[in-house]
Amino acid sequence: MTDMDIDRRYRLLTEAARSVSIPTLLVRGGRSDVVTPTAAEEFAALFADASVVDIPGASHMITGDDNSAFLDRATDFLNAL
Numbered sequence: 001m002t003d004m005d006i007d008r009r010y011r012l013l014t015e016a017a018r019s020v021s022i023p024t025l026l027v028r029g030g031r032s033d034v035v036t037p038t039a040a041e042e043f044a045a046l047f048a049d050a051s052v053v054d055i056p057g058a059s060h061m062i063t064g065d066d067n068s069a070f071l072d073r074a075t076d077f078l079n080a081l
Contacts (some may be wrong), residue, residue: 017046025077029058034080
């Protein structure tokens, strides 16, 4: 993959994210080595209506680390709709 491919892909994904008009939830493992807190906030800022929640003790594979915490956050989000 070339830099041009990466730049184009980033631009297309950014445009797609900005067109999402439904509430969106990003659940992040608090110990993730893939998604930083800053990256999660930047990602959420692309959406019209996004929320970010962290699961403090979880790594990137949240459901493998703490499935019930993930389910609780997702349920809270859906119930609030």
